[in-house]
Amino acid sequence: MIHESLLKYRNARFLWQALALMVLSIGLYLTQGGVRVPSGGTWQGYILGTIGALLIVWLALLGVRKRAYASSLGTVQGWTSAHVYLGSALLLVATLHSAGQFGWNVHTFAYVLMCLVILSGFVGVYAYASIPQWISENHAGGNRPELFSELFALNRQLQLLAVKSEAAIQLAVTSSIERTAIGGDVAAQLFGRDRSRFIRSGTASSGSEAVLSGNEDQQQIIDFVAARLPRADKAAEVPNLHELVLFLCRRQSVLRRIRRDIRLRAWLQLWLYVHVPLSVALLVALVVHILTTFMYW
């Protein structure tokens, strides 16, 4: 492929720049070693802190650059690549700035926020580097609208077939379609929990009550219909039931792909729900940190 991942962007030029920054910061830090107590208050500490603050502001500017669509200031990919590497370097720069002096104060609060942002960023890098492949493999050339179209078409065909079947089957199949759960709340999307149901009722002869029963992964409805096959009242029903089982299995397969797609996409996006709000909070905490530093100078 001619495409370049953001980690390898331009031979990972920002990796080298980030490493250079890190070496520089360590060197700067070491100049206070032995003589002065390393802290954020030495001139080296001020320089490290200024670098860190500028880095944070610049890293946050990715959000602006990303939306400055007509901007010709580098590509967003370049920015993101630099964002990843320089963001990682920030972890070291800020730690050196703090010189390991932590406490229950706004300064450490900002530091912890920054660490959380960077760590969530690491999660994001991993997610961006690996999940798209899994999504792509799961799609097998299609995309989500196509999967839903296929599911929708299967629903229609199943409903048409169900109409021709006896009432219990019809109710079971129709209800299994209507009560198919896809996605849902956060946990359901992330862990693919399936709360599908269907209405199970007896045949006309047994006459048992209709009950709402679980239908995880559509297996129960398949079993239910398959169980009817050898007990079919009329020979004419058999081909129809065969067909039904076949379509239900196809539907199961499509549903699995959809659920996996939802799950993967949810994981792909989840980190941003941590990264972005924390980044914003970090910016504010950074301002407070600087403000209070000079408030009680």
Add this chain to the structure above:
Amino acid sequence: MDVLLREVRRRTDGTVEFHDTEFAGEVLTIGSGVGQGIQLLGLAVAAAHARIASSPAGISIACSRGKTVNLNGGETKAAALSVGDVITLASHRLQLIEAPTGFDLALEIEVDHDIDPSEYEGAFQTDLRQTWLRKRPAAWALILLTVVVFIVAPLVVVTLRSHGNVVPASIPGDGLWSSGPLSMAHQQATGSNCSACHRVMFERVRDVDCLGCHRNVADHVPEGHLALTKFGDKPRCATCHREHQEPVSHLIVADNSGCTGCHAQSPAAFGSLKVGSASAFSAAGHPEFKVHLLKPAASTPADSMDAEWKPEVSGLAGAVENSRLVFSHQQHLDAARVIRNSDSEPLDCTDCHAPDVDGKGFRPVTMKDSCVSCHELTFDPAEPTRQLPHGKSREVVIALQEYFARMFVDPDARRPATVERRRIPGRTDAESRCAGPPAACARQATTREVETQFAVRGCITCHQVIDTRSRDIVERFQVVPVRLTSDFLPNAHFRHSSHRIQGALTGSAACLSCHDAGKSRRTEDLLIPGIGKCLTCHGDQPGGIGGSLSAAASKPVNPGTSVRLGCAGCHGYHPT
């Protein structure tokens, strides 16, 4: 509530099919979500869109917040229902029909199955954006939290406290702004009250607030002196004293730059003050030591008893000690000539120079502690326990007078055998005997003994004695007082105890490696080593040897491991 749900399906050939299902429950829910009593798909249908409930007052429909249904042609949020009402939701149609017996309600439902497949996905939550997860509200919440906890609350607490209100410690105050723990003393003294030191916001801690407690701290340079220099204001307390660094800092910035900032400059910068420049602890960067010696003032006779002694600074080279003592270090350290009384071993430095309590320097050398064990002040061999008092020449004479008076007056006191057996060298027996009246004999013996002690072999051994030739024997001899310098280098702290072991050298060898006492024959010899001696082991850079001192000039005791020495290692800032 029992509900009959009748689904109407119109086929293209015009026929209509009905599919009946029953619903039993308190509330009949309508929406696109799974598990709704009536599931209707479409973009306009929310997951839980509306609820139909039965109450004694009748059947009613209520929509979820922000949703509406079309009831008989008009959009409505909630309404009572009666038979014949038509509810449309997106393109789906529900109609209330006459409920058959046994049912509370019957609904005819026409589901529009012709929704676009793309709308089908809309019936489900398939993206995190559709869940409660929100970036913007979360960000605002975090911003609010940060601002309230770390800005607003501390400011409020500070304001309240400044007006004398008591705020419980559990409420976060300006302690949240603290950049680190205070030193114990400051914490105790201020009671963790930030404004004790940080009086004005956005203004650095002022010296007056330090000096409020530290009243006795003198300035490094008096204002008047500073004015003579070309330097500007004096540094702030906080230039050197950094708080909020505990437990690592001990409040002092161990950095030479604070000192060399001024002192490295050429002497001209000091104006009329005479200050040598020092930029580093090295041969090139630091001037040679200058010793403070006690010298008699020029106005008084040098050897007189009442000479006025004044400390005087002088260069190390050619500096002469003026202790008025007669002493040869070499002689004392020569094992062939002097051995210790107690164990007959050669003398150690510590036999005379006992470290003082803090280990920094030495207790003053005194007759009693250092000399008398060898130099006993006996005068009569017949009575070896009898010693003359030290230090007061008048008392010595009186003691001898009393002694000899008693000897000649009280015959019992005599022990002639001893006297006879032993005679004073250089005297004839006849001379040592006295045939005169006892009082005269006593006076004669006293005079003889006083002259011997002061001028021949007693005091004169170590001291300078002035023979006034006075008739009065008591007044005749005067011993010049000894003035030992207690600290030759008072402006530098040197800790002898930490230098008692220097690599392989211990004990006297360690002392002698700096103080060349083994060759000192004269009392006047000044045994203070120069800076070059220090530089063999010290430098201002860790791990290396300071300055331009070449390796050949002096070998470090342990090459490569010289000990870093900053300005503050030797020098104090505040005058005491």
Add this chain to the structure above:
Amino acid sequence: MESFKIAIVGAGPAGLSAAARASELDRKANLGSPGHVLLEGFGAHAKTIQRYQKGKHVMAEPGFLDLRSDVRFAAGSRERILEGWREDLARLRVNVRFNAEVTRISGARGAFTVHLGDGTSLLAENVVLAIGLEGNPRKLGCPGDELDVVQYQLDDPREYRDETIFVVGAGDSAIENALGLSEQNDVWIINRGKEFSRAKEGNLSAVLGAISDDRSRLGCHYESSIKQLRRADEAGPAWVAELQTPGGLVTVGCDRVIARLGAIPPRRFVESIGIEFPNDRADAIPGLSAEYESNVPGIYVIGALAGYPLIKQAINQGHDVVEFIHGNRIKPADHSLLEQRFLALPYEMDADTSIRQFQLRIPMFRQLNALAFRELIIESVMIAAYPAGALYDEARKRVRTAVDKLAASGRAPRVTRIIREGDTIYEPGDFGTSFYTIVDGEVTLEVPGSPSGAVTMVRGEFFGEMSLLSGRPRLERAVAGVACVVVETPRRTMVKLMSSNEEVREGIDWIFVVRELQRHFVPAAPFRELKDMAARVTSRKYKAGELVYAEGHKGECLFVVRSGGIALTRLRGDADAMVAQVRAGEVIGQMALMGDPMRRESATATVASELLEIRRPEFGELMRRKDAQLGPLQDSVSQMLVENARMQVRPEAGSVMSFLMDQGLGEATDVLVINEDLCVGCDNCEKACAETHDGVSRLDREAGATFAKVHIPIACRHCEQPHCMKDCPPNAIRRSETGEVYIDDTCIGCGNCESNCPYDVIKMVYEAPEKPGLLSWLFFGAGDGPGEQPGYKPTEAAKARGRKAVKCDACIGLAGGPACVRACPTGAALRLGPEQFIDLVEERKR
């Protein structure tokens, strides 16, 4: 029988204007009875515009052309324009007859008999044909088919909801209308036959599926037709239709009848009058004089039928043709345009003389009728080269003064381009597709790396035909020579000319062939010697997917790809593995003539292609020439062998390449390719597109095909020969020199490009409404954020301006290149040229 001086057929813009002029001249001449008659087969004027959807904005392109007519015309809503013309008809007392379909015209100048549909006829001295190209839609042919319930066109099926609609017809348009309408309406297709025999595959399966689906609201009456339509008297649907079905006569209520029975093209009628067309091509235009007179004296043709599809042009011609018939030798309305064209030529001559001179100087255009040549010049740009220095400066000053003067009068004139002698007209690699004719002086063509060096061309010769025909970038550098004056004709004009004039087409064709022969085989051979050979080289057309030659067969010829793209495949097991994709300008099959008669691979056209076939005798003859150049040919064979082998050992690369070709990338020049392994689905590309293009995204990331992690989203590929350009009335679709195909703001919203694009990349959209600012979104979530608002509601003003076509313009003019690519955070989106496809499938060096 009534008799008129002028009978005008067709009350479209051209006919209206002509009739209005005729009426004015009648009034001036104080005639007692009208000397003109306007005959319209339809019940109202401007039938085509009547059929536009309600409120459609009608544009008044081209802006640089002045309007000269008695009828009003300015850009505005359909209603305003139609109402204006209706008033004009009354105000000017135009003698108009509606529902007067002309069935036949006989006679000769001075005494034509015009036969009408109702059996009557009238006499006319002159006839003006202003009937347009659409022809008349086939009518239902039953009582009531003139009622409002019947419509012959459907713009937006979503405008109707819950109606009962009959769609009459069984063609693609009927099926598409019915499927669209059945989403919200009950629709019945009235099909005269037993099946849908004329439908495309996709439409057929869709319509049959829908009909058989119980839940769909679409039904079909086979072997049925509407017998009668009338207004219903009872409640329910407003209309009642009587249907003749196999089961008998059925009466049903309906709200609407849409007749899609096709139209009767006007050509047969025109030919029946005796007017000749130059060839059988569907887009051929009858030959006309400068005064719009056809080969039948006394019969004049104006408007779309004469090759002028724009309303303003037609209106002007209507005015002028009547003046001509009255014997007034007026200058046509576009005369000033012509003068502007010649503004800075090095000689002072009036425009008419110049144009006559020019035509004489260019052998290929000599046979062209004056009108066509005039049109060609008006649509072209003149380029005049002056020696650097005073003359050049003086000419530029002259042009600038003139331009300023015209600009002050509110027009943006297109004037002569002034260049210096020695300036380049185009560079190798430029994407221009215009065609150059030298009317004076000389031009030098330099092919980089060619041993023959520069070729000097003189008056009457032309160049640039390679890019015109193949759509490929220029291969040579054209340098203005001494005192050269060149006509630069846009591709569209040339294509129109070539399809209507055999001589022009052949003239260009043989030069093309000669130059291809020179380029590939005999660079130094003179034109004249190759002319004969060129005649023996045949040009073959292939449809997409058509086989050119098959592996294992013996070959007797080689092919030069003239346009399109060819895939070379080898059989591997029982599947074809792609080994190479060949583009226009390259040679295939040469091995067959170079020692290995057996074809080692199959060649298939990936897109519609045209190939020059060179058979063994011609090839031998070429090779026997002293100046034959075998070296480069052999080198290219060797290089191709290696590349093909490399592709063959990596069948997965071949299959990706086949996929790309299947997606039509064989004709692409710049295509958006997404690597699915990197794409996180953030849609930032779409957002960037929308944000940089007035809020409407021109690409659909998720849609489109995917294969082996290569995803080709729905986005313009800037085809070598853009399908969209084919039929753009205002010539609004252009190609920049750097290759971007874009739509300028003269778009009239006709939608031709949308339907012509095989890749669905053109959308007809209303302007998107203004969105809240980015910051208010960022901070408070106002609006939908960046990107296109899903299902946005256009403002009333935007609706009034009408839909316009939008497509990717590869962010032409945006510094840094396409926003979609630059906005991709992960590097998943890239825009590739065809030469990079091989890199796309190539394994990265590890």
